[in-house]
Amino acid sequence: MKSLRFSASPFVFLVIFSLSSAIVLAHANEKFVHCFSSLHPQDSSSVIHTPNISSYSSVLDSTIRNFRFATPTTPKPLVILTPSTVSHIQSTIHCSKQHGLEIRTRSGGHDFEGSSFVSQFPFLLIDMVNLRSIDIDVENKVAWVQSGAILGELYYKLVEEANTLTFPAGLCPTVGIGGYMSGGGYGLLFRKYGLATDNVIDAQLVDAKGRLLDRKSMGEDVFWAIRGGGGGSFGIVVAWKIQLVPLPKIVTLYTVNRILEQNATQVVHQWQSIAHKLPIEFYSGITFAPIKIDGGKKTVVASFHASFLGTTDELLPIMQESFPELGLTREDCTEMSWLQSILYMGLLPNDTLNILLDRSHQNPLLSPSFKSKSDYVTEPMPESAFEGVWERLLEEEADAATISFIAYGGIMDQIPSTATPYPHRGGILYKIVYSVGWAAEDNARSQWYVNWTRRLYSYMAPFVSKSPRRAYINYRDVDIGMNDENGKTSYEEASVWGIKYFMGNFDKLAQVKTMIDPENFFRHEQSIPTLPPSNMEL
Template structure:
């Protein structure tokens, strides 16, 4: 990808104005912000900017809104939505937002679990990368440049239509934008073989607080370290990632083995905890827990443990591996399906194998609802009694549509040092849990009731999860674990309440980088990295 942007002369003039601008020169922040955008950009932004008076404003705002909990009328809305096509549009937005006292929210796919990519309690602008999603795949050099507005599905499609033996390590949800997923870590079915998405990033483009366009060489290794797992929106506006492509065999095997409580699920889940992180690195054997209608006790619910995963190879090699390490599961050939890697991404996303690859290009989720999510890192197996207590909670009325996605670590994840990138959950981690509670009903009363129940579940799990601190995954954003001040700066000590849970010992280095690249703390939000000042 070529470097692009406004002239260095323009940047110098505008940035200097930050220290001499008199806000009273304008009566209307909104209008003056727009005028700044239009006056100081070499390419017209008029067709790429949406205000509340624009007929398309609501549709643009709603299109990438993945959590209906943030769609209520009283949810704060942006003054302006900018949908850039080139770096200069982002540079102008960053500079003009500073000049006119507006904060920025950055949205690629809109999957931020707390809506922070499109909601703010102070006047704000959204940079929505919905149109900024070019992908360039270089099969010969095993790498790809991907702009941050591209979805994981679009990236998979671009790779899978060019090669059957190269892949990218990323997540199962194909509508997630790579901008947020990669900057927080990003994991999926190749994690135990190749690590996180962020472990495989080899270059990036970012607009910093001064409006400068920087690649890896220009930004320096400290900033490049921080944006690969530390949440890029704290440091600037990431435009594109360069990611390594990794080899995969032409045939992989997808496995799905559902087991209910009546089929000994409790003992199977208990045993799985000690097995999954030690399996062959070519195999990811995950778990999905939810309640289903019992096929044995009619009219009653039961807990189903769906053992599912991907093996980089054929079924004839997979079955002996599982039989040796986890014979209790009773995995059979009929539980397995051979296919190509790109076909497996369709199954993992829930699209099914009979769909054409073009389904990966769909940017909107089939079903959108309200939800609250949390996460935990597990370092010791949960005893059977603890699992049985969890089942009882899952039978409660408020637990309807609760899903626990449990993903094993180990393999390559245990080999990478905790400090290699900001994502710290490495050696000693058995697996990660995502708790996700969904509901269709509207209204804040319903939402609060469901959220309160999730907090009850989270409290129950406390004795069984990581401690000092209780760890969490930044891409499963959870404001319950701590927030910054809405107005003004937040001290490092205050932010450490949530920061160490996400980043452990890497949090202080993140704050050091923040202080270095954004000393006035312009890029800030409820869980942005603080400065040390």
């Protein structure tokens, strides 16, 4: 008698595999929850959010700023935790290590590639929303700010308690302090006071062993690494001690728009050689975007904008001498307070400061879904090179695209490239940010838009920094390289992307990583790798 033989379709195997995986994940979920709850029996219900309770979706979606990572197929965390004490973080690390789960940590949700709240492996999300206290010491001009605070909350608190002081940070009020500080953080005052992370003087870090460390106990090497080495590699920074700076008494802003038909190309070309030489009181930039003019014809507008720490009477003579090609007039200038300038340049309503406290506010400068990339320029681009840029901005995919130039120079030329992991200091004329956006409902065509940025990026290669082609870690871009999915990435493999972000500082970052987290517990697509023992020199 012949034996009976059965064959199953690939679909059946897929269903069986999916069910098996779901059971394993559910078991890991249950074991983690049990572990955490046993350590915090009184308050675990307010900290833990699992997919079967209503708070899970609201917490997960609350700070997703790029809806490219809010699709039905985007991997979701098994558990979301909203810790309110350091012990909650320590217990999360302990229980996740026990049960083989990865951790992602989110403060504001602006991670350009979703690395702070997405993983291809079973993971937990620590959302720092309940760790956002801000304590200001006006007399000593310092403040302790927890990582879950957003920039808007910091600005608001400074107005309330220290109206003669501010902090050199950015324009978008919903950016979380944790991620912003971890990657460097530039803003309107960076040419005068440096990056946000240049003004950090202490920090509190929970490491992979669950220890709470300050600057003294973590050591200068780790303290150096967390100030610009990117989030998610060395531990979880709970709070930052920052140095406050004098509040500017008055700020003058201007915006001058030129389309291609108004000699924009020539003026842009001239700006390249001037902007980085302007006094440190200037923040100067250009934003390019496609627009339609009379008759529906498409063209490109170049918006020249600047923030100047001073009056119009002080600004105009400088511009007339340094950059007469712009044709700046008194009518183009507006004087306002420092905080009004933050609201104005961030395209925020300036009739109330309460907008700074709105954590759900969607940045009008960003489309619901977007892809961004960055570059640094060390020599002026030839005038002819801009023609290719304009051609690409007039393509259909670029209807919601922008390209931004941000002038460097000032104190950035004086701070050594090794002062923090952020190396892009002296010799930089300006930074470029490319961004293309689309409506969330158009996510099915996301690759169409992403490919546009890649074509533009490829075109720009001859005109930007080389060996390496530099990039900004806070504008994370996985196109330039990713770690191996199994978490076994070598230094050589990671250096493909790491040297572009950190240049010569990448080697020291890997040494610090190996020292503070030798088992590579804190990892993601572009986390700093560990080194074999023979490579350790610290």
